[in-house]
Amino acid sequence: MKKISAVVLLSVFGCTLVATEVLQSYSDFHLNLVKRSADVPSPRIINGAEAEDGQFPYVVFLTLYVNKTVYGWCSGVLVTPEFVLTVAHCVDINDNYNPYIGIYIEAGSVVRGTPRQSTSLTYSNVFVHQNYSAETLENDIALLKTSEFDCTTPYVQYVKTAPSDWDISKYISNSYTIAGFGTIDNIRTYSDVLRYADLSVIDTSKCQEDYDGLLTFPNNTLCAQDFVEPISAACFFDSGDPLISHYYKHDVIIALNIFVYPGHCDQYAQGFIHLAPYYDWIQNTISDNA
Numbered sequence: 001m002k003k004i005s006a007v008v009l010l011s012v013f014g015c016t017l018v019a020t021e022v023l024q025s026y027s028d029f030h031l032n033l034v035k036r037s038a039d040v041p042s043p044r045i046i047n048g049a050e051a052e053d054g055q056f057p058y059v060v061f062l063t064l065y066v067n068k069t070v071y072g073w074c075s076g077v078l079v080t081p082e083f084v085l086t087v088a089h090c091v092d093i094n095d096n097y098n099p100y101i102g103i104y105i106e107a108g109s110v111v112r113g114t115p116r117q118s119t120s121l122t123y124s125n126v127f128v129h130q131n132y133s134a135e136t137l138e139n140d141i142a143l144l145k146t147s148e149f150d151c152t153t154p155y156v157q158y159v160k161t162a163p164s165d166w167d168i169s170k171y172i173s174n175s176y177t178i179a180g181f182g183t184i185d186n187i188r189t190y191s192d193v194l195r196y197a198d199l200s201v202i203d204t205s206k207c208q209e210d211y212d213g214l215l216t217f218p219n220n221t222l223c224a225q226d227f228v229e230p231i232s233a234a235c236f237f238d239s240g241d242p243l244i245s246h247y248y249k250h251d252v253i254i255a256l257n258i259f260v261y262p263g264h265c266d267q268y269a270q271g272f273i274h275l276a277p278y279y280d281w282i283q284n285t286i287s288d289n290a
Contacts, residue, residue: 048196049195049196050193051194051195056110057153057155058253059075059180060078060105060107061112061115061181062074062076062084062104062105065101065103065104074090074240076090076144076240076256077256078107078159079143079161079253080158082290084105085282086142086240087256087258088128088132088139088140089134089239101122101126103121103122103126104120105118105144105146107155107156110193111192113192119147125144127142127145129142139218139278140258140273141273160250160252161253161279161282162252162276163279174201176224176244176254177197178197178198178244179242179244180195180196180238181238199225201223201224202225207271220273220274221258221271221274222243222254222271222273239259240256241256243256243257255272255274256272257271258271258272
């Protein structure tokens with residue numbers, strides 16, 4: 001069980017620290033930190049193309065803080081003007097740290113640190129799936145309640161998630177787009193620019209064979225991989241990146257990235273949580289906390 005935690009922590013977190021005080025507000029603090037420090041990582045997808053303004057208006061960049069110290073980076077998607085969907089392991093550390101967590105959300109820009117809209121929130125606005133397991137990554141999904149984003153602009157929009165009747169077998173061999181802020185190689189080379197790439201969904205059992213016992217896949221795992229040179233892949237800091245279907249009139253998010261093979265991101269399939277089984281949970285959580 002500990003092996004799976006290692007895989008995910010390598011893809012998300014940049015440091016560990018001790019919590020001592022409750023977060024107040026991080027918006028000004030975050031922007032000042034980004035402007036003055038070139039050492040703060042700014043990740044992207046391996047071999048992906050640079051996104052254009054407004055191409056993925058629902059993708060947001062999350063910076064997780066504990067006591068105003070950067071703890072990690074993830075992605076998420078706006079599913080309503082008030083709610084961001086992401087993965088639980090990005091925003092739920094442990095009971096000792098959680099009361100001190102702050103999350104800064106950037107929206108509306110493909111360049112990190114220059115959001116058209118932004119907000120910050122505390123852990124009291126984080127809704128983690130009630131059956132989430134940090135050890136196994138079962139039910140690795142969470143919603144964040146934010147101040148309402150203005151979704152009347154072409155740069156900030158919300159998006160639909162896969163409905164409950166979509167089965168994983170529906171996706172096999174089809175191509176979908178991943179978009180987010182992850183490293184451009186296996187040695188953590190960073191960029192400030194949002195990137196995207198096309199991946200093919202593969203059979204989950206074949207994917208698990210490739211991992212050769214490194215981890216036990218959680219239920220509802222969907223695997224995707226690029227097979228066309230130069231190989232594109234999600235990598236470090238890509239947790240929460242959406243896998244996007246363009247086969248309908250509007251984009252639909254079918255899955256979120258939850259794990260990669262550390263050090264060999266472009267040689268193995270990347271793991272995602274399939275969202276269709278969580279459609280009702282997403283809708284009910286939003287309704288109950290609106």
